[in-house]
Amino acid sequence: MISKNERIFYENLQLPLVLFDQSKGKLHAELISDGLCNVGTKDRETFLNQLNHDLYHQVHPADKLWLKHDIANFLSKMNDLDVVYRNKIHNGEGYRMVHLIGKWQPMNDGSEMVCFTYYDMMDPAGKLGKLFSNTVDEEDNALFRDTLTGLHNVMYFRQFADERLQLLLSCEKQPVLIYININSLHDYNSQYGYSRGDDLLRLYASLIKEYFPDAMIARAVDDQFVLIDEFSTKTLILDNIKTINHHVQKTAYGKPLGIRVGICIVRPNMTAAKAVDYARIALKNIGDDLSTICNFYSQKQDEQYKKRRYILEHFNEAMEQDWIQPFYHGIVRTTTHKFAIFESLARWIDPVYGTISPAEFIPILSHFHLLHELDFYMVEHICRDLHLAHQARFPLSQISINFSAQDFDHADVVYELNTILQRYNIPKDFIIVEITEQDIARATDHFHMQLEMLREEGYELWLDDFGSDYSSLSVFSQFTFDRIKFDMKLIHNLDEHNQANRRILRLIVNLCKELGIHTLAEGVETQEQLQFLQDIDCELVQGYLFHKPCDITTLLNDYHNCTDAYFESNKK
Incomplete structure (x- = not known):
């Protein structure tokens, strides 16, 4: 419990902090200092209510998962x-960089409370900078040192980085900001222990100082470093990083996975905080490409980043406003050349970006587990469109729908499907469930069980993308499918x-x-491809040779204009 005198003491502090109680197994904000109220421009009660309602409400969506994990x-x-994340700017657009430090704070009654201290990295000379102006007069003050590595800490970087950039520019030198991430340090700590992890951090710190001797270097967060140096060549930076990785792999304990870096060549009038943001974007864009260790930020990457962020932040709105629509791609029977079935495909028609490709928004939704x-x-x-088709006397056709393995992790797929179909009075045999071979390759017992339940409920089950990178004949003995879809790679390279x-296809x-x-x-585009598939008795084909995906309105118009020639009259 916080005593009256403790509450007065902590609330009067100019250090921006929050004290949380976790005695009931859940974080509950108990008090906020005057310093944080002043930085956040909110009154204490409003701040407390916001924190207790949703601690992560203002956190950038891309940072929420790892921040929750670290906390x-x-x-x-x-x-x-000790982390740096992006937090939404109060009453404004965009995000600011926030440095969060957590400590366990002993209280007078012997209990412990959680103390979070927040630093605004985009306002180094503002309110927070004034807090230290009377106590810090030189760069080498102990307040600015990382006790583990001996490097400067993020507070130092926040205070002096812009000065270093201006110094380099005033000397007509090109500044470069390099943001360094140690790959999988958490896994290294779990495997070899935190003492070995500390040794690894110290080794990296010494090597970074050795190979960037004139740089301003700081430890940004637990597994990341940031430095400002004079830019010479891209080759020199890459060689230095490769040499550091090679040295660590030879001398460090165990098998560390090395470092990767994002690099921003700093332009005039660019702040250090903005350069950090750009370097982090470059680092993030390396993704899972293990062969790449350095990536330089470019304007194109910034545009791609903004578009990814737009997709994530406007996904719910896109569904509410029906910007995302089902398009239908016809599937043709090889014996009749008539449409027998239609595959549904998600299309995002956006008021800002126009048509956003599934190749852009599907990976983002998958990464943030929003595909379900x-x-x-x-x-x-689709059920609404089927109802509309029935009213327009369109011969109700089976619709295949692509499902992700994530759907089965986050929802009861059988229950959800049954509920929606009952709402629109759609028979189950009109809906086909498509699962990619990639998802089958990673199937869990729970996933397998739900697939079996779907077939027992009367849904057809198709295996999509057979013949892609994950192909294995063992899939035939592990699951029961009604139909196999051959990947277009097989068709295009006959x-x-x-x-x-x-x-192989035969x-x-x-x-x-x-x-x-x-x-x-799928992917049939030429008469030669069609003839071959007819010769080997492949039953159905799909591709631009016959049809391009379209919305329900276009599909109904096509039907009314050419019923007998192109559409089967009954579902088969």
């Missing part, structure tokens, strides 16, 4: 909390490597016949 580890006393929201939104709209794909079609599995080939 959870801190609360379980697995490690310290998109997929069930699509089911709802004659390469001594016509290997022709032989064998797989014959195997499917023996197993009672129907077949479909």
Whole structure:
């Protein structure tokens, strides 16, 4: 418990902090200092209510998951909390960089409270800078030193980085900001212990000082460093990073995974905080490419980053405003050349960016585990379109819908599908569930069980993208599918490597016949491809040779203009 005198003391502090109680297993903000109220321009009661309602409400969506993870580890006393994240600017657009430090604070009654101290990295000379102006007169003050590595800390960087940039520019030198991340330090700590992890950090710190001797270097957060140096060549930076990684791999304990860096060549009038943001974007854009260790920020990357952020921040609005719509791609029977089934595809028609490709928004939604929201939104709209088609006397056709393995992790797919179909009085055999071979390759027992339940409920189950990078014949013995969709890579490369794909497709079609599995080939664009698929008795085909995806209105117009020629009259 906080005593009356303790409350007065902490609330009067100019240091921007919050004290949380965790005695009931959940963080509850108990008090906020005057310093944080002044920085946040909010009264104490409003601030407390916001923190207790949602601690992460203003945090950038891309930072929420890892920040929650780091705070959870801190609360379980697995490690310290010293992180930099992006927080939404109060009453404004965009985000600011915030440095958060967590400590366990002993109280007079012997209990411990959680103390979070917040520093605004984009206002180094503002309110927070004034806090230290009477006590810090030189760069080497102990307040600015990282006790583990001996490097300057992030407070030092925040205070003096802009000065260093201006000094380099005034000497007609080109500044460069390099943001360094140690790959998988958390995993290294888990495997070898925190003492070994500290040794690794000290080794990296000494090597960074050795290979960037004239740079201003600071430890940014627990596994990241930031430095400002004079730019010479990209090759020199890359060689230095490679040398550091090689040295660590030879001398460090265990098997560290090295460092990767994002680099921003600083332009005039660019602040250090903005350069950090750009360097972090460059670092993030390396992604899972293990062969790349350096990435230089470019204007194109900034545009891509802004678009990714726009997609994430406007996803809910896109569903509410129906910017995301089902488009329908016809599937043709090879014996009749008539449309038998339609595949539904998500299309995002945006008021700002125009058409946003699924290749852009699907990976983002997948990364943030939002695909289940998109997929069930699509089911709802498809059922509306089927109802509309029935009213327009369109012969109700089966619709195949792409589902992700994430759907099965976040929802009861069988229940959700049944509920939506019942709402629109749509029979179950009109909906086909498509699962990619990539997802099947990673299937869990829970995933497998739900797939079996879907078939028991009367839904057709298709295997999508067969013949892509994950192909394995073992899929036939592990799951029961009604139809296999051959990936377009097999169709587009029929004659390469001594016509290997022709032989493979012929064998797989014959195997499917023996197993009672129907077949479909996607990506058909030429008469030659169609003729081959007819020759091997592939039952259905799909591709631009016949049809391009379109919305329900266009599809209904096409039907009324050419019923007998292109559409089967009954569902098959």
